[in-house]
Amino acid sequence: MFVAAEDYADRGLDLNARLVRRPAATFFMKAAGSSPEAGVNDGDLLVVDRGETPAPGRVVVAVAAGELAVRRLPAGWREDDGLDVWGVVAWIVRAP
């Protein structure tokens, strides 16, 4: 049976499309230091999506003392809790 190639994906999987849901809102950052609680190691590449809605349990980049810092939002966190969320960490990229 003849199957036209273009009926199927004409290119391989695109990691960028997978990791970056909202290109206009997505920024890359590097983790300085480790935070077991947030599951982040020193040097990890963070894919930060500012368009994602922060929610309890999510790992975020927050503004703390004028600095960008990685945090895991505690259970029961609410938007008016005072923690200034910069963006939600959508993915953590790490070499083994």
Next chain:
Amino acid sequence: MNAFALVDCNNFFVSCERVFRPELERRPVIVLSNNDGCVISRSEEAKALGIGMAAPFFEVRALAAEHRVAAISANHELYVDFSRRIAEILRRHAPVVEEYSIDESFLTLPRDGDLLKRAWAIRVEIGRWTGIPVSIGLAPTKALAKLASDKAKKAGGVLSLLDPSVRARMLAQTPVEHVWGVAKRSALRLAEHGVRSAADFADLADPVIQKTLGIGGVRLAHELRGTSCLTLAAAAPERQSVTVSRSFGRPVGSLAALEAAVASFAANAAERARRHGLKAGALSVFTGWREDGRPTGDSSGLRLTPTNDTSALMRAAKELAGRLFVEGRSFRKAGVVLGALETEDSGQVEFFDDGRAERSRRLLKVLDRVNASLGPGTLSYGGALGARASASKSERRSPRWTTVWEEIPTARA
């Protein structure tokens, strides 16, 4: 019928700098032009200190030090990246977006439903997604949308002039020289007809306007009355011009030095044009100096067979430098502007191509590759070298957070 919206980024360059440096919030911040010549963007706190737009940095340096003003060198790569992100967001909300400048875009929105609500949603989304605060003006015409966005800054972010009575009140309160496209000169001529406010101007009879300001003035008056004359440049060219300019570290007083400076700017501009796949159909050179302590300037231009060839543009720039040079004048700044840009493939045939063009193109590819990997200006044409001596150093540029992997921001974990 459609409504126009003008989305204007507030203090755009400063706002971009603050995204990755939250400690700059609520502090006075200024962004300086290439080589720290003058102030090109100010935070509200810096404006409140009395730092003027385009003020030469040396004039405000003491004030800046006294009030701990953060003075940052322009990081155009960063601003272009944020501009692109914002345009991308706008295209989610409106089918046609005209990128009018790096920090302003016009949109058309269908005039149904609650337009104010839609504008607020756009403003909130841009703020959340990019961190950049914007002002949005809504109106039945472009000129009114521009006016509305200017007023929106003070009104909290979004202002609509769609309602005729709101519009009438606003026009009566607005001095005519605050209207988009009305220069001081035009305002003076209008004053002879008793025009002070934008409303006075809109009320003037068309023949009078035609006589004083020409057909452009008539069109503007119609726009202010609410009749749309200007449409969106649907496929706005990505760039209308390429400008490279510098304030000189030391004043330039010789023709040779001025020629060398503008030649290096032309080489830089040519490289940028090639990077964007553009050719220039016009080149102009401008110069600046001080007369009786006041900044003064002059400029001169040439039409060209569209080109992005470094040596051709350098030649043109040097010729214009010759026209602008005046013995005994200490030039403080100069610049090269490429205009009448067109895409490379739309180019006209070069009638006198004897193979030099192809050789030149190959050489330019090497030049651009080396400069891209080793930093701008690593390789340059002989004539451009002299400019190095007069270029002062810019030291306060922030990292290219969003365009260079080695410079992405860090988050403390």
